Amino acid sequence: MPPSAANSPLTVALIGNPNTGKSTLFGALAGVHQRVGNYPGVTVEKKTGRMNFAGEQYELIDLPGLYSLAPRSRDEMVAVDLLLGRQLDSRPVEAAICIVDAANLERNLYLASQVLELGVPTVLAVNMLDVARARGITINLALLAKRLGIPVVGVQANRRMGIADLKIALATAVRGNSFSQASRGDPKSGQNDASPPGSDSEKIHAPPAKPLFPPAFEASVAKLREHASEGDSPLPAFLARRLLLETGGYLERRLSNEFPDEIGQWLAAEREWLSAAGCPIPGVETAARYDWSRQILEGIVAAPAHFHATTTDRIDRVLTHRLWGLLAFAFVMLAIFQSVFVWASPLMNVIERLTEAAGGAVESAMAEGAFRSLLAEGLIGGVGAVFVFLPQILVLFFFLAILEDCGYMARAAFLMDRLMSRVGLSGKSFIPMLSSFACAVPGIMATRVIENERDRLTTILVAPLLTCSARLPIYALLIAAFVPDASYLGGYLKLQGLVLAALYALGIFTAVAAAMLMKRTITRGPILPFMLELPSYKWPSPRTVALRVGERCRVFLRNAGTLILIVSIAVWAALYFPHDRRAVAELEAEKQALRQKIEKLEESDPAKAAAVKQLERVRREIEGAYQRDSILGRAGRFIEPAVKPLGWDWRIGCAVLASFPAREVVVATLGVIFNAGEDDDPNSDNAALKERLHAAAWPDDGRPLFTLPTALSVLVFFALCAQCAATLAVIRRETNSWRWPAFTFGYMTALAYIGALVTYQLGTWLGS
Numbered sequence: 001m002p003p004s005a006a007n008s009p010l011t012v013a014l015i016g017n018p019n020t021g022k023s024t025l026f027g028a029l030a031g032v033h034q035r036v037g038n039y040p041g042v043t044v045e046k047k048t049g050r051m052n053f054a055g056e057q058y059e060l061i062d063l064p065g066l067y068s069l070a071p072r073s074r075d076e077m078v079a080v081d082l083l084l085g086r087q088l089d090s091r092p093v094e095a096a097i098c099i100v101d102a103a104n105l106e107r108n109l110y111l112a113s114q115v116l117e118l119g120v121p122t123v124l125a126v127n128m129l130d131v132a133r134a135r136g137i138t139i140n141l142a143l144l145a146k147r148l149g150i151p152v153v154g155v156q157a158n159r160r161m162g163i164a165d166l167k168i169a170l171a172t173a174v175r176g177n178s179f180s181q182a183s184r185g186d187p188k189s190g191q192n193d194a195s196p197p198g199s200d201s202e203k204i205h206a207p208p209a210k211p212l213f214p215p216a217f218e219a220s221v222a223k224l225r226e227h228a229s230e231g232d233s234p235l236p237a238f239l240a241r242r243l244l245l246e247t248g249g250y251l252e253r254r255l256s257n258e259f260p261d262e263i264g265q266w267l268a269a270e271r272e273w274l275s276a277a278g279c280p281i282p283g284v285e286t287a288a289r290y291d292w293s294r295q296i297l298e299g300i301v302a303a304p305a306h307f308h309a310t311t312t313d314r315i316d317r318v319l320t321h322r323l324w325g326l327l328a329f330a331f332v333m334l335a336i337f338q339s340v341f342v343w344a345s346p347l348m349n350v351i352e353r354l355t356e357a358a359g360g361a362v363e364s365a366m367a368e369g370a371f372r373s374l375l376a377e378g379l380i381g382g383v384g385a386v387f388v389f390l391p392q393i394l395v396l397f398f399f400l401a402i403l404e405d406c407g408y409m410a411r412a413a414f415l416m417d418r419l420m421s422r423v424g425l426s427g428k429s430f431i432p433m434l435s436s437f438a439c440a441v442p443g444i445m446a447t448r449v450i451e452n453e454r455d456r457l458t459t460i461l462v463a464p465l466l467t468c469s470a471r472l473p474i475y476a477l478l479i480a481a482f483v484p485d486a487s488y489l490g491g492y493l494k495l496q497g498l499v500l501a502a503l504y505a506l507g508i509f510t511a512v513a514a515a516m517l518m519k520r521t522i523t524r525g526p527i528l529p530f531m532l533e534l535p536s537y538k539w540p541s542p543r544t545v546a547l548r549v550g551e552r553c554r555v556f557l558r559n560a561g562t563l564i565l566i567v568s569i570a571v572w573a574a575l576y577f578p579h580d581r582r583a584v585a586e587l588e589a590e591k592q593a594l595r596q597k598i599e600k601l602e603e604s605d606p607a608k609a610a611a612v613k614q615l616e617r618v619r620r621e622i623e624g625a626y627q628r629d630s631i632l633g634r635a636g637r638f639i640e641p642a643v644k645p646l647g648w649d650w651r652i653g654c655a656v657l658a659s660f661p662a663r664e665v666v667v668a669t670l671g672v673i674f675n676a677g678e679d680d681d682p683n684s685d686n687a688a689l690k691e692r693l694h695a696a697a698w699p700d701d702g703r704p705l706f707t708l709p710t711a712l713s714v715l716v717f718f719a720l721c722a723q724c725a726a727t728l729a730v731i732r733r734e735t736n737s738w739r740w741p742a743f744t745f746g747y748m749t750a751l752a753y754i755g756a757l758v759t760y761q762l763g764t765w766l767g768s
Contacts, residue, residue: 009050009059010174011091013083015115016099017108018065019410019535021127024544025099025157026062029167053167056174061093069114069238070246083118084236095121095174097166102132102139102154103536105301109293113211116150118238121173124152125166131536136304144300158541211292213241216277217284220244220270228263243267244274245282312536316411320534325415332408333504336399338497344391351387355380370579374572394549396472400437401548405540409434414534423512424519426452429459433511436466437504440727443468444734454525458518460734461744464727465511467504467719470663474718475500477667481690482711503719510720510751571658574632575673584625591618627651627673632658646717646753647710647760649698656717663723709763713756721752 014029016022030049047062063079070076085092098115100108105126115122126141145152151169155162213221224240244267271281318324359380366372403409416430428450436443443463450456467475479496486495519525581588594615601608627633628650635657636650643653651673659666667689674692696705722728728741735741 009057010094011059011061012170012174013061013063013079013093013096013120014099015063015079015083015096015111016065017067017101017111017533019407019533020065020099020101020108021157022065022099023062024405024541025097025125025127025155026060027541027544027547028157028160028163030060051167054171056171058170059091066111068111069118070242080239080242083115083120084238093120095123095170097123097125097170099125099127099157101535102126102129103135103137104533105139106290106293106297109296110289113289113292114238116148117211117241122150123166123169123173124148124150125157125162126152126154127157128536128538129154130156131538135307135310138302140300144296147296147300158538158544160543211288213288214279214284217241217244217274217279220274224267224270227266241285244270245285247271247282310536312407315537316534319408319411320414322418325411329412329415332403334497334501336396338492338494339395339399342494344395347391351390355387370576373576374569379569390553394553396469398545398549401545402540404548405538405544407535407537410534419512423516425455425458425515426450429455429515432459433463433466436463436468439468439470440464440466440724441730444727444730447734452525454519454523457735457740458515458523460731461518461523461740462511462515464722464724464744464748465507465514465720467507468663468724470724471503471718473667474663475503475715477670477690478693478711478715481693482706482708499715503715506716506719506755514747514751571632571654571673574635574658575627575630575654577631578629579626580629583629584622587618587622587625591615591622594618645761646713646756647707647764648713649705651696651705652710652714656721656723659718659723660725663718663721666718666723707764707767709760709767712763713760716759717752717756719752720748720755722748 014022014026026047026049029051031051049060049062051058051060061082063082064076066076066079068076069080069083080086083093083096096115096118098112100112112122112124124144126139126144129139132139139154141152141154151173153162153166153169155166157163221237221240221244224244225235225237228235228240228243274281274284319328359376362376362380363372366375403412413430413434417426420426420429429447432443432447432450434443440463443466444460447456447459447463450459479499483496483499487493488495594611598608598611598615601611628637632654633650636654639653639657640648640650643649643656648656654673655666655670670689670693674689674696693706694704697703698705722745728745731741731744732738
C-alpha cells in the first residue's frame with residue numbers, strides 16, 4: 001500500500017480480544033495524545049490517538065474489545081465497517097495491529113484470522129509474554145511470522161517493552177514492503193526467539209495465511225456476492241461470508257437497504273442447502289478457524305502437559321468464591337468509599353480556602369451591585385463550590401482504574417453474573433452498568449455490546465440509577481455537613497463512609513429491582529449465556545492509571561467550565577432579578593442607619609457588636625426578600641407545597657429545579673442560593689457552604705432548615721432521580737424514540753420522590 005499523501009496521517013486500527021492489554025498498548029503508543037468522541041452517525045465511542053515515528057504521523061484507532069468480527073452488535077458492526085472502509089466520514093484503515101494474549105494464542109488467533117481475511121496490512125502483537133513464560137509456555141515467534149506471512153512482534157505493553165520493534169514493523173507493513181527482522185522475540189533483553197539475521201524468516205514475501213472454508217461454502221459465497229451486488233459497489237467477500245454465517249439477523253437488518261427484497265429468503269434456503277451438504281451454519285466457521293489455528297501453531301507453541309497452579313489461580317480460589325468472593329468485593333468497595341473522604345480532605349480544604357479568598361477579594365474590591373454579585377456569587381461561588389469536590393472524584397477513579405488494570409474488575413463481573421441471571425439479564429449487562437458508576441452516558445453507550453435488544457433496553461433504562469460521579473459532590477457536601485463524624489473499630493470505619501456506601505448500595509439495589517420488574521413485564525425475554533475471560537492478575541501500570549484518571553479529570557473540568565458555568569450564571573440571574581429595591585426600601589434604610597451607627601462606635605464598645613449582629617440580620621432579611629421575589633424564588637414557592645412533606649423549603653426546591661441539566665450543578669446552585677449574609681468585616685473568614693446550610697432556617701418559626709432527616713431526604717432524592725439532560729438525550733439516541741427517555745424520567749422521578757418522602761418522614765419519626 002502506498003504511503004499517504006503529505007500531511008495526512010496514516011490510519012491504524014488496534015484490535016484484539018478483551019483483556020489482552022489492547023488499551024494499555026494504545027496508551028503506550030499514543031501517550032497523552034488521546035481523545036474520545038463518537039463515530040459519525042452512531043453512538044459508539046471512538047478513541048483515537050496520534051503517534052509520530054520515522055517522520056510519519058499515525059492516527060491510532062482503539063477499537064472495542066472483540067472476540068469475533070461477527071457483527072452481532074453495534075460496536076462489532078462499526079469495527080467491520082471501519083476495517084472495510086465503509087464507515088461514514090472516517091478514512092479507510094491502512095493497517096491493523098492485532099493484539100493477542102501469548103498464553104491463549106489458539107483462541108486469540110480466531111479473531112486474527114478474521115482480520116487477515118479483510119486484506120488489511122496487519123502486524124501481530126503478541127502481548128503478555130511474561131505471563132506465558134510464568135506458565136511454562138514458549139513461543140517461536142520467528143516461525144509464527146513465517147507461517148502467517150505477517151510481522152509478529154513480542155511485547156509487554158504494561159512495561160513498554162517491544163514498543164520500538166512494533167513501531168518498526170508497523171511502518172514497514174504500512175508501506176507494503178517486505179520487512180526486515182519481521183518477527184521480534186521476547187522483548188526482555190537477551191531472550192529472543194527470532195531467527196538470526198540472514199535466515200529465511202528475516203524477510204517475508206508470502207501472502208498472509210487465511211483459513212480455508214469447504215468448497216461448498218465458498219461456492220455459496222460467490223453466488224451471494226453475485227446475487228447481492230447489483231449496485232456499483234460489489235459486496236465484499238468478508239460480508240458475504242458473514243451474511244451466510246450469521247443466524248441472529250443483525251447484519252441482515254443492518255444491510256437490508258443495500259440488498260434486493262428477497263435476500264432473506266435466499267439466505268435461508270442457501271443455509272439449508274449448506275447444512276445438507278455437510279457445512280452446518282454457523283458451526284462450519286468455528287471448525288475452519290480453529291483447525292487453521294491449530295495447524296499454524298503446530299510446533300510453534302510448547303506448553304507443559306499439566307499446568308501448575310499459578311498465583312492467579314490461587315488468588316481466584318478466594319476472589320471468585322461464591323461467598324468469600326462477594327465478601328471481598330464488598331470489603332474492597334467499602335475501603336474505596338472510606339478513602340474518598342480521608343485522602344481527599346486536605347486538598348479539598350485548600351481549594352475551599354482559595355475559592356473563599358477569591359470571592360472575598362472581589363467583594364472587598366468592588367462596589368455593591370449586580371456585577372459584583374455575579375462575579376462573587378454566580379461565578380466564583382457557583383463553580384468553586386463544584387471544583388472543591390474534584391479531589392474526591394479523582395480518588396474514586398484512581399482506585400477504580402487500579403482495580404480495572406490489575407484484572408479485578410473482570411472478577412467482579414464474574415461474581416455479578418449470578419445476580420444478573422436472577423434479575424433476568426446476562427453478565428454482559430454488568431459491564432455497562434459498572435461503567436455507569438463513572439457516568440451514565442458512556443454506560444448507556446456501552447450497551448451496544450449486548451446482542452439481545454430486550455436486555456439492551458433494560459440495561460439502558462436502569463443504568464441511570466447507578467451512582468455516577470456527578471452525584472458525588474452533593475453526597476460529599478451533605479454527608480460532611482450533617483452526618484456525624486463518628487468512628488468505629490478504632491477509627492478504621494467512619495460513619496460518613498458508611499453512609500456513602502449505603503447510597504451507592506441504594507442505587508445498585510434499586511437498579512436490580514427495576515431490572516427484575518422490567519424483565520417480567522415490558523422487556524420480557526430469554527436469558528442469554530455470558531462469556532467472559534478472566535485475565536491474569538498483574539501489577540497496574542502507573543502510566544495507564546494516570547491516563548485514565550487524567551481523562552476523568554479533564555471530563556469533569558470541561559463540564560465544570562461549560563455547563564456548570566452556564567447554569568451557575570443562569571441560576572444567579574434567576575435568583576437576582578427582578579431585584580426590585582422598592583420592595584425592601586424600609587430594610588435598606590435600616591441597614592444604612594446601622595452602618596452609620598457602627599462607624600461612630602468604638603471597637604471596645606459592647607453596643608458595636610450588637611449593632612453588627614443586627615446588621616447581619618437585616619442583610620439576611622434583604623437577601624431573603626430578594627430571593628423570594630426572584631424568578632427562581634417564585635418557581636420554588638410555587639412547588640413548595642409539593643416538596644414540604646420531604647422536609648424541603650422553596651430554596652431546596654429551587655436547587656432541584658435548577659439541577660435538571662446536570663446533577664453536579666446542584667452544589668453550585670446551593671452555593672448561589674445560600675450565599676447571603678456575609679460580614680462586612682474584611683478580616684472575617686468567609687463561611688463555607690456547609691456552614692451556611694447549617695445556619696439556614698424556616699422563616700416562620702426559625703427552626704433549622706437542614707436536619708439529618710432533611711439532608712438524608714435530599715441525598716436519597718438525588719440517588720434516584722433522573723436530573724441529567726445528557727443521559728436522557730443519549731437514551732433518545734440509543735433507542736431512537738422519545739418514549740423511553742420520557743419513561744425513564746417519569747419512573748425515576750417518582751422513585752426519588754417516594755424515597756425522599758419515606759426517608760424524611762421515617763427519620764423525623766425516629767428522632768422525635
